[in-house]
Amino acid sequence: MTQINPQQTPMSKQEPQVRAKNFNEVGLGYTREEAIAEAKRCLKCKKALCVSGCPVNIDIPIFIAAIMEGDFNKALQIIKAKNSLPGVCGRVCPQEDQCEKKCILGVKNEPVSIGRLERAAADFGQDNAPVRGQGDKEKVAVVGAGPAGLTIAGDLARIGYQVTVFEALHKPGGVLVYGIPEFRLPKAIVEQEVESIKKLGVDLRVDQLIGRTFTIEDLQKDGYKAVFIASGAGFPKFMNIPGENLNGVYSANEFLTRVNLMKAYLFPGYDTPIKKARKVAVIGGGNVAMDSARTALRLGAEKVFNIYRRSRKEMPARAEEIENAIEEGIQMEFLVNPIRILDDGQGWVKGLECLRMELGACDESGRCRPVPIKGSEFILDVEQVIIAIGTAANPLISTTTPDLKINKWGYIEAEEATGQTSKAGVFAGGDIVTGSATVISAMGAARKSAEAIAEYLKNK
Amino acid sequence: MYKIVTRRELAPNVKFIEVEAKDIAAKVQPGQFVILRLDEPGERIPLTVADFNRSKGTISIIFQEVGKTTKQLGLLQAGENITNIVGPLGQPTHIEKVGTVVCVGGGVGTASMYPITRAFKETGNKVITIIGGRSQDYIIWEKEIGVISDTLIVTTDDGSYGEKGLATKPLEEMIRKKEKIDLVIAIGPVIMMKAVSHLTKSCGIKTIVSLNPIMLDGTGMCGVCRVEVNNETRFACFHGPDFDGHLVNFDLLMHRLKTYPEEEKISLEKCEHCRK
Numbered sequence A: 001m002t003q004i005n006p007q008q009t010p011m012s013k014q015e016p017q018v019r020a021k022n023f024n025e026v027g028l029g030y031t032r033e034e035a036i037a038e039a040k041r042c043l044k045c046k047k048a049l050c051v052s053g054c055p056v057n058i059d060i061p062i063f064i065a066a067i068m069e070g071d072f073n074k075a076l077q078i079i080k081a082k083n084s085l086p087g088v089c090g091r092v093c094p095q096e097d098q099c100e101k102k103c104i105l106g107v108k109n110e111p112v113s114i115g116r117l118e119r120a121a122a123d124f125g126q127d128n129a130p131v132r133g134q135g136d137k138e139k140v141a142v143v144g145a146g147p148a149g150l151t152i153a154g155d156l157a158r159i160g161y162q163v164t165v166f167e168a169l170h171k172p173g174g175v176l177v178y179g180i181p182e183f184r185l186p187k188a189i190v191e192q193e194v195e196s197i198k199k200l201g202v203d204l205r206v207d208q209l210i211g212r213t214f215t216i217e218d219l220q221k222d223g224y225k226a227v228f229i230a231s232g233a234g235f236p237k238f239m240n241i242p243g244e245n246l247n248g249v250y251s252a253n254e255f256l257t258r259v260n261l262m263k264a265y266l267f268p269g270y271d272t273p274i275k276k277a278r279k280v281a282v283i284g285g286g287n288v289a290m291d292s293a294r295t296a297l298r299l300g301a302e303k304v305f306n307i308y309r310r311s312r313k314e315m316p317a318r319a320e321e322i323e324n325a326i327e328e329g330i331q332m333e334f335l336v337n338p339i340r341i342l343d344d345g346q347g348w349v350k351g352l353e354c355l356r357m358e359l360g361a362c363d364e365s366g367r368c369r370p371v372p373i374k375g376s377e378f379i380l381d382v383e384q385v386i387i388a389i390g391t392a393a394n395p396l397i398s399t400t401t402p403d404l405k406i407n408k409w410g411y412i413e414a415e416e417a418t419g420q421t422s423k424a425g426v427f428a429g430g431d432i433v434t435g436s437a438t439v440i441s442a443m444g445a446a447r448k449s450a451e452a453i454a455e456y457l458k459n460k
Numbered sequence B: 001m002y003k004i005v006t007r008r009e010l011a012p013n014v015k016f017i018e019v020e021a022k023d024i025a026a027k028v029q030p031g032q033f034v035i036l037r038l039d040e041p042g043e044r045i046p047l048t049v050a051d052f053n054r055s056k057g058t059i060s061i062i063f064q065e066v067g068k069t070t071k072q073l074g075l076l077q078a079g080e081n082i083t084n085i086v087g088p089l090g091q092p093t094h095i096e097k098v099g100t101v102v103c104v105g106g107g108v109g110t111a112s113m114y115p116i117t118r119a120f121k122e123t124g125n126k127v128i129t130i131i132g133g134r135s136q137d138y139i140i141w142e143k144e145i146g147v148i149s150d151t152l153i154v155t156t157d158d159g160s161y162g163e164k165g166l167a168t169k170p171l172e173e174m175i176r177k178k179e180k181i182d183l184v185i186a187i188g189p190v191i192m193m194k195a196v197s198h199l200t201k202s203c204g205i206k207t208i209v210s211l212n213p214i215m216l217d218g219t220g221m222c223g224v225c226r227v228e229v230n231n232e233t234r235f236a237c238f239h240g241p242d243f244d245g246h247l248v249n250f251d252l253l254m255h256r257l258k259t260y261p262e263e264e265k266i267s268l269e270k271c272e273h274c275r276k
């Protein structure tokens, strides 16, 4: 047997000092040769554990074998049988916690870089025109064009259902277009993947806010035999600390939507403005916080602090993105909790008062509670504060759909295996069921629900 | 694409457009608004539905040209299209029979008030309407609103038409004369809504105002439209735009509206077709 390289083939990136000043993609992707070299590391396991780590069960060893032979078209085809958004997932999936975590090579060495290979398949492979399923089956409505909605639309169209997607914003993509920045996920990639779903015959309608333009019941009356709700979890949370409504305080959703969806970084070429600040504090420890901090830097900030109340170990953001952020010069402030935003006397932010924390008692999962250290107050000199502490469920659909059950946090109750809700013919999946999670878990839920909806309509 | 079928100039820099938007026309209720976007680089801006025709499938909008987007919108002619319109957004105004309702409209706020006034009238209320403007040229929708009001009072700041003074003046007099008022609706410049709310608070007359903070998505996703009502943060696009005027922090609203003065100036200066 030939010797296997214990380490992953590295992927080149833009240099930190350079990329911190532009919005171009940070990771440059493998070349074909690098992809083939990395593919050669895979053992093509008979019982491939990696597949069970992928929420949509891509046939990983098979697509990697195709790459090894240099057949990127075939690799893409294999992936697309299970995943309609490979260019997206190859870039933003937390692979280290999913497929790659289960890879057998990872026991002793570095796992196969499955995500980067998936991206290479999407970058180099040609998609032979996808085909719409035979026959005009029933009408199905999908609410929201994020990863969950796009996935189920593609899946159901492929088996012949007439699918209409209703999207509230003027562009499809959900968090992929309004939240995740260009430098991590170029919008052209999202557009391409949306186009390939449209080619399946999916009718994608923008500017349709369900709950207002139509209710779920209107859709049912209009002849949609099944409805899938994939409206995400986009109601921003605030901290309820003094000063939160001062000018210069943004929710991460607002900040990122201005920059990504509305392209405020190109202002005045694009009309939507954004305040460019010299010193910025971002509050939170997830991907959303990392994206906000790195965006603020790219807008020209001299200093960006990331405030997190626990330690690095507890940060929910992807490891790679935390590293990228630090390399670019984001200053991490761990074990720090904001308590007040200071007013400059004119109604604008002048600083952020914080308290230092220490880790107290830990729960079974090893996550420890931060407790404040008395008398440790200090003030960070900033003129902009971005709050990225998470989102809640938007109550619009639940309050306008009487018999739709929600849990105590407002998320829609749905059976895990099928997405079936308390209302007949209505299914749900993605962040609106689980709360903020990941792109691929939203897609996984959609895939399961596609099967359940097909089953439901057959038996109807 | 949403086609403009009628376009008219109502006052200097105030325009009326009627737009084909079948789904919105079918659903919209008084007090609701839409968000539109003119083209790819365009901003999303909120505008109230000033009227609707369910059978024709159209909605009407009355807007004041104050910056880049509204000026650009003002240049569109009948037959031309608006790229994106989403709606109806916000909670409808709560309409019920209460007795006597005084509707106070200032500037283009008068247009926003029109469908609300009509709904109160149709529900069997006695409706007294006060509309105010800077001068005669700025009094809009007088005839239309007159038809649906039991009494119509017009005021101008400079006295060039109707009574001289602010729109709050006739209301003040009614209160002084202890006329029976069960509800006040005020829509217009923030400063006017603040004055009306201040006036009615002292005598305990319930007052509803329609808030107009900066908005982005209009669905509850971004939080830019947050306002303070009874010391709690509310999203105007979702919980509003109507709120109890006695509980609103108007100063905060005015301040937050001034987030982007420099940028708005740059946008307008850069916009060549806005300069005619």
Ligand SMILES: Cc1cc2nc3c(=O)[nH]c(=O)nc-3n(C[C@H](O)[C@H](O)[C@H](O)COP(=O)(O)OP(=O)(O)OC[C@H]3O[C@@H](n4cnc5c(N)ncnc54)[C@H](O)[C@@H]3O)c2cc1C
Binding pocket: A092, A093, A094, A143, A144, A145, A146, A147, A148, A149, A166, A167, A168, A169, A172, A173, A174, A175, A176, A179, A180, A181, A208, A209, A210, A211, A230, A231, A232, A233, A234, A256, A287, A288, A291, A318, A394, A396, A397, A429, A430, A431, A432, A436, A437, A438, A439, A440, A442
């Ligand atoms: C800034 C940011 C960075 C992230 N980074 C990562 C990452 O690196 N990796 C990862 O795996 N995950 C990441 N996530 C999480 C991931 O994006 C989400 O878990 C995923 O997008 C959820 O998909 P969804 O389809 O359920 O919802 P969403 O993507 O939220 O899409 C919901 C769609 O529904 C629309 N909608 C909402 N309400 C209505 C309505 N009433 N009517 C019609 N349409 C409606 C919305 O406009 C939206 O387009 C990130 C999230 C954010 C915010």
Ligand SMILES: Cc1cc2nc3c(=O)[nH]c(=O)nc-3n(C[C@H](O)[C@H](O)[C@H](O)COP(=O)(O)OP(=O)(O)OC[C@H]3O[C@@H](n4cnc5c(N)ncnc54)[C@H](O)[C@@H]3O)c2cc1C
Binding pocket: B033, B043, B044, B045, B046, B047, B048, B049, B062, B063, B064, B065, B066, B067, B068, B069, B070, B071, B108, B111, B112, B211, B212, B213, B214, B215, B216, B241, B257, B258, B264, B265
């Ligand atoms: C619910 C609601 C209903 C409204 N209804 C009407 C209406 O019926 N007729 C009408 O003339 N105006 C209405 N407005 C105000 C209108 O939205 C603004 O005049 C418009 O956005 C200005 O855009 P601009 O690019 O022309 O001007 P800009 O130069 O961008 O701004 C001028 C001023 O308008 C305000 N503004 C700017 N951007 C926004 C935004 N995205 N959202 C809200 N306000 C903003 C700011 O105070 C700013 O100083 C309404 C606002 C809200 C929130």
Ligand code: SF4
Binding pocket: A053, A054, A055, A056, A057, A058, A060, A083, A089, A090, A093, A094, A095, A098, A099, A100, A114, A115, A118, A440
């Ligand atoms: S979709 Fe995500 S989890 Fe599945 S194989 Fe690709 S990178 Fe791994």
Ligand code: SF4
Binding pocket: A041, A042, A043, A044, A045, A048, A049, A050, A051, A060, A061, A102, A103, A104, A105, A112, A114
């Ligand atoms: S577990 Fe690792 S080595 Fe085995 S097939 Fe999957 S990627 Fe290849």
Ligand code: FES
Binding pocket: B214, B215, B216, B217, B218, B219, B220, B221, B222, B223, B224, B225, B226, B235, B236, B237, B238
């Ligand atoms: S406009 Fe974004 S939440 Fe109201």
